[in-house]
Amino acid sequence: MIKVTVIGGxxxxxxxxxxxxxxxxxxxxxxxxxxxxxxxxxxxxxxxTDSLINLKEAAIYIISVSDKAVADVxxxxxxxxxxxxxxxxxxxxxxxxxxxxxxxxYLLQSFSKKRELNFSTIPICIEAERKSDLKLLETLAKSIxxxxxxxxxxxxxNLHIAAVFVNNFANHLYTIGSEICExxxxxxxxxxxxxxxTAKKIADLHPLKAQTGPAKRSDTDTIEKHIIRLTNNxxxxxxxxxxxxxxxxxxxx
Amino acid sequence: MIKVTVIGGxxxxxxxxxxxxxxxxxxxxxxxxxxxxxxxxxxxxxxxTDSLINLKEAAIYIISVSDKAVADVxxxxxxxxxxxxxxxxxxxxxxxxxxxxxxxxYLLQSFSKKRELNFSTIPICIEAERKSDLKLLETLAKSIxxxxxxxxxxxxxNLHIAAVFVNNFANHLYTIGSEICExxxxxxxxxxxxxxxTAKKIADLHPLKAQTGPAKRSDTDTIEKHIIRLTNNxxxxxxxxxxxxxxxxxxxx
Numbered sequence: 001m002i003k004v005t006v007i008g009g010x011x012x013x014x015x016x017x018x019x020x021x022x023x024x025x026x027x028x029x030x031x032x033x034x035x036x037x038x039x040x041x042x043x044x045x046x047x048x049t050d051s052l053i054n055l056k057e058a059a060i061y062i063i064s065v066s067d068k069a070v071a072d073v074x075x076x077x078x079x080x081x082x083x084x085x086x087x088x089x090x091x092x093x094x095x096x097x098x099x100x101x102x103x104x105x106y107l108l109q110s111f112s113k114k115r116e117l118n119f120s121t122i123p124i125c126i127e128a129e130r131k132s133d134l135k136l137l138e139t140l141a142k143s144i145x146x147x148x149x150x151x152x153x154x155x156x157x158n159l160h161i162a163a164v165f166v167n168n169f170a171n172h173l174y175t176i177g178s179e180i181c182e183x184x185x186x187x188x189x190x191x192x193x194x195x196x197x198t199a200k201k202i203a204d205l206h207p208l209k210a211q212t213g214p215a216k217r218s219d220t221d222t223i224e225k226h227i228i229r230l231t232n233n234x235x236x237x238x239x240x241x242x243x244x245x246x247x248x249x250x251x252x253x
Numbered sequence: 254m255i256k257v258t259v260i261g262g263x264x265x266x267x268x269x270x271x272x273x274x275x276x277x278x279x280x281x282x283x284x285x286x287x288x289x290x291x292x293x294x295x296x297x298x299x300x301x302t303d304s305l306i307n308l309k310e311a312a313i314y315i316i317s318v319s320d321k322a323v324a325d326v327x328x329x330x331x332x333x334x335x336x337x338x339x340x341x342x343x344x345x346x347x348x349x350x351x352x353x354x355x356x357x358x359y360l361l362q363s364f365s366k367k368r369e370l371n372f373s374t375i376p377i378c379i380e381a382e383r384k385s386d387l388k389l390l391e392t393l394a395k396s397i398x399x400x401x402x403x404x405x406x407x408x409x410x411n412l413h414i415a416a417v418f419v420n421n422f423a424n425h426l427y428t429i430g431s432e433i434c435e436x437x438x439x440x441x442x443x444x445x446x447x448x449x450x451t452a453k454k455i456a457d458l459h460p461l462k463a464q465t466g467p468a469k470r471s472d473t474d475t476i477e478k479h480i481i482r483l484t485n486n487x488x489x490x491x492x493x494x495x496x497x498x499x500x501x502x503x504x505x506x
Binding site for chain 2 (some may be wrong): 115154172205228230
């Protein structure tokens, strides 16, 4: 039984706490949030607190707050010789400002409060200063998910940038797709199967090989016909991504 | 029983023919390809030919060839008073050069020969000059898929552009994600669950509402830290998409 305390009440903390409460290898000792009302729903399931002083004894303290608050929150902890980890993709392990032993427990997924996720497939990227702590984090991670990776702070930063491309930016392309549909009285739902297949396909086929379309085959006729139908902002993006695809395959447009 | 002839042997024709051969409401009368060896595997299952002259009698002739070949192939057909349709997203119905009755039967999905697809969820966009032909296409489409839409040539062109954004361009962002991972000795597989969740999420949540990340929250600190780690080409794309997200939410960076 691993004793865990969760510090935070945002999307990640919410889903992680929920998952840990159902995890038979874990005991959630306490959950902290600066605004206690946000975690009131946990009363009866675990201890809750809005004070970082005198936290109960646990084996791992998981700080799951906004990136900006990690340094401040960690500096207030008095947990010397305890293991304190954060869950951020973009912050280095050393940015934990604490005399505790440090580590990272990064869940590589996009969380919204309303959407249930299957934790067993969420990649967990772990890092720790001490070998024994890494082992403990590995045990915890494996009790949650089948995908556990050792990822150092530099790799994790780059992974987070890659995630911006495949998640934030891909979603923005979906937004543009929805704009084009809505301007033309087409239900955006028509594109959903294509969007999901595009994502699933690359589990089997490297995206370099999965690429199709007018940019890949240097079909300037189609490209020109597309561009004149777009808004200025859409045009800029269309042109730049077309140029980039073209370069990737060493083609000239 | 609808009698159908398929003209073409590419990815779409391959999967469509396979599906129609298993469809109990359809009889595949004949399949044409200019290179008959490519469709030799169909021998015994249907008639095959490499001649567009004297095609057998059918109710619908489906031209599924490359966009560039549609005009040429259709102009060679002698099928007056028959229904001839193409399967292209970017070509207008009137671009069928034929004295036949015209229509369109557009399967909105990304096809690769090797990947099996569930046809029952593929959106089929139909159009026809004559009402009775539209009804026939609708019957055929509904025998294949649960998602059948009436889409005119102008709408279909715009739909095809939207598909370039959500499929071709999204896939290119996956390629960039894979580059970043590979440069840093990270398995690209770590990103697969995030990529699939990003795609699935917007079935429930409009992409405008699903947007997250540093551009959305105007986190210039993180944005600057990301940009310095990227190649020139990646930087250009990062900056433009960040600017576009920022504009979409009326924020200033």
